[in-house]
Amino acid sequence: MKSAGIQEIAERAGVSMSTVSRALNHTGQISSQRAAEIFRIANELGYAPRTAGRTIAVILPESDIELRWYSINLLNAIRQEAAERGRPLEIVSSDQLHILDERSLAGMLSFDFGCQLAERVGRSNAVPLVCINDSARHIDQVYSVFSDEDQAMSLAVGHLAGFGHRRIGLILNGTLSDYSNNTRKTAFERELARFNLESREEFIVHPGDVRWKLHGSVRQLLDAGVTAVISTGESRSASVQNSLRYCGVKVPEEVSLIGWEMAEVSEYLDPPQTTIGQDFPALARCALNTLECRIGGGQVGKDTLVPCRLNERASVAMPPRN
Incomplete structure (x- = not known):
């Protein structure tokens, strides 16, 4: 930054140069x-700090929503990737x-x-926006990067079917209004049909965040006779x-039981x-690649799918004979 620029702003605002520096x-x-x-x-004075044109805003869920394992891991990955590219972040x-x-x-x-940000921001903001695991809005040039939920569910159901399980339950983390949960539910039902497995309405539950509701949902799956559970x-x-x-x-x-990976x-x-x-x-x-393409005026054309992986450990076995 040029001190003369800060001095001019300070004189116009009637404050000290240090106050201007802290604000900027x-x-x-x-x-x-x-x-x-x-x-x-x-x-008004046309002042531009060193980071102008470099800073990227990272938009989190609403402030009353607790950040948990998924959000923290994704935010850390974004911070590390942005640091390697020399991109300052505004969170x-x-x-x-x-x-x-x-x-x-x-x-x-x-x-x-919330599955609404692309519509809320995309129509009114000239700054490029890329969503991660949330719905896009291509009409406004808002594109998304997704974990491949279809592939993830294919891995999970296929692994359990390979052990001989015929009745598999699905626990969704959150509500069906969530984009990822809708995709997971649809993929789960498709995979059951592909492997010719039994499919019943009570095999899919979404208990929310209350612990006793989770116990009740697990009991519902057990009463329905499932021999395996996929927990997203x-x-x-x-x-x-x-x-x-x-x-x-x-x-x-x-x-x-197959869950979603909690590192370490x-x-x-x-x-x-x-x-x-x-x-x-x-x-x-992939999200930063897509965003930098948009920042540079490039055309993206489609969303990006990122493959998931199956980590085989000891919580899956053949179903009991009875």
Whole structure:
């Protein structure tokens, strides 16, 4: 930054140069009104900080939604990938987007699960937006990078069918309004039909975040006679294994279990859990590749699918004979 530019802004705003510096670099305690005024004057004077045109906003779920295993792992992957590319990040919740009005941004990455951000932002914002594991809006040039949920469910159901399981239950982490859950449910039903496995409505549950509801959902699957369970969502996998134990069921002797990978946790559960793993570094890399293509004026043309992997451990076995 040129000190003369900061000095001119400070004189116009009637504040010290250090106050201007703190406002422009988002450091220190400055009122939102004072910061907005400094940004207004800086824009009028054509001031551009060193990071102008480089900063990317990362949009998280709404601030009242707790960040859990999935969000933390994805955010860490984005931070590491952005650092390697020399891209500064501005991290904000989806209900606080007004903060970005005072920022000079090159683009935005979102992993808000509300499935509405592409429509809300895409129609009104000239800054390129890429969504991760959330619906796109191609009419506004908003593209998405997804974990391949079809492939993930094919891996999980195929693995269990290979052990001889005919009745498989699915626990969805969240509601059916979630894009990923809709995709998983559709893929699960397709894979049951492909392997000619039994399919019943009570084989699919989505208990929400309340622990006793999870116990009830697990009991529903057991009462329906399933011999294997697929539990989606990184933050749910250990809880489902605990609920099976709570219901008096041994894994894998009585019921087999496939969860979603919790790095450095799933392999240390008792028994070590067979999982589907999302490739978080690849999600971040592909998302930033797509965003930088859009920033540079390039045409993307389609969404990106990132393959998942099956981590075989000890929580799957042949179903009991009875």
